[in-house]
Amino acid sequence: MSDAHAPLETLPRSLKILLGTAFLALAAFPFVGTDYYLQMVTRMMILAIFAMSLDLLQGVTGLVSLGHAAYFGVAGYALAFLTPPGEPVSLWWTLPAAVGASALLALIIGFLVVRTHGIYFIMVTMAFAQMVFYAFFDNKVLGGSDGIYINFKPEAILFDLENKKVFYFFTLALMVLVYAFLRRLLWSPFGRALAGIRVNEHRMRALGYGTFNHKLAAFTLAGALAGLAGFLWGAQSGYVNPELMGFHMSAHVIMMVILGGMGNFAGAIVGAFSFEYLLHVFKDLPQVAGFHLGKHWQLWMGLFIVALVVLAPRGILGLFASLLKDKSEKQGPQT
């Protein structure tokens, strides 16, 4: 049962300072990091946008979607279809088109799924995402199981996205924009209504809120933002395949939100960075006594997830917050 306030809905000053420092570090990173790490951090930021979009549903509204990757993948595919094989395509209309495609899909599926609750919602979002997955997986016209290459990054005229540093800053700017937008939204009347739905939907209905419309709007918005991340992913990697909308991708993004801490968007960013870094560490594990540890990264990830749920269900920022709380309790009785 949810508390009236999500953990860290208001960020303490110490955390704000920490996040600000992290932002400065991110902005400075391209001037010191190598190309390999530059691409890795870009990928982390894209996943951070994806994780924030899910947090709007999972942490704020209390809807656990196990099929969020569908909206992520569809935008990537939209870019792949819109990019001709021989030349780049303009960013300025493909980005809105791809985000629109994701939003439309989320609106249609959302219309069916937001009428369900709890466990049904989890199962149904997962099943519909699988439907989208198989639509792309089974049809050669849509790329089939091999996926599609995107030969050129979108053309922006004002800046050159083929340049890795430029792409990095473009992604960073979008991540900060999405964060600022969602933080504003969290404290807007709409965001308060969504939080109200998480805490007690029946009461919200009794107060006269059309919770169906609110949930559908949140679902569509979350789908659109996931689409933004998917578009960037497709542009960065130059390749889309059905795995982008798969079950594992959906579960990973839930993991990111949990790992960081739900309901405040900052946690989603922290979670996406940590999760992607862990994945990198696990896959890079050495060979020990003829047993390749890195090849079995899923085992370590699986054990890590199990340990996380058992030991720290409130995520990294949650741990951080409880440490802060302990400290302030020691300092004095005032709360």
Added chain:
Amino acid sequence: MDFVNFLIQLLNSVQYGLLLFMLAAGLTLIFGIMGVVNLAHGSFYMLGAYLAWSLAALTQSFTLAIILGTLLSVLFGLLLEWLLFRHFYKRDHLDQVLLTFGLIYVFEEMRSILWGDDVHGVTIPDVLSASIPLTETLSYPVYRLFMSGVCLLLALGLYLLISKTRLGMKIRAGAFNHEMTEALGVNIKLIHALVFAMGVGLATIAGMVAAPVSSVYPNMGSQVLIMCFVVVVIGGIGSVKGALIAALLVGLVDTFGKVLLPQVAGMLVYVLMAIVLLYKPEGLFKN
């Protein structure tokens, strides 16, 4: 489609439906009684198939493999319940989703370490390897009939257990009101452990019985898991009767979809689910 072909497809769809039911029954019971979402349920199906393959190779007998495999899987289920699931009955669904997703990874890699990543075949025992000729060119394998028979027997057994025995009464009481049942002196923890182990057992048996037909391969659990979710959503969570009817319905739609409309066959089952959701958001037979 002539009559013989129709008959073959009908038998196939019933067999597929019954197999799905074996898996979905466990899933729906575990949710209905303990309130746990178990994403790792498909892994038990995979476990069954690999057990059938390795035990049949070890003992040289398919029957012995099935008996041993069932015992092992029930023990495994009890252990898993005691070690992990027991502590998650009262937790948020989100935590359960995460836990069981982590378990999928763990099981999948354990399988890879223990049994490797190759595809294996399991030979059908001689007694069941015949085919019933239907026309000069078409015939129906006895083994598939045997599969349906096993599933039907187990479904009947499950029905009798739940609705006619004292244990079944306690299970139903526990699902209805957990605290009250406990207050009346029923050891609800034991009931939970038994129901969980039964769910694991059913899924494993389904995997073992299916192994000779589907062959044994990595990740075989995930696709079947999602089909089970669809079955449970259509049937209504917690309802075994709903699971049976929904499983047969899904079997029919999937099998005939593949024959009649191959381009969209993969999506038809989900369309069915969408239609059910529009009219009955809580499934056909809500408990």
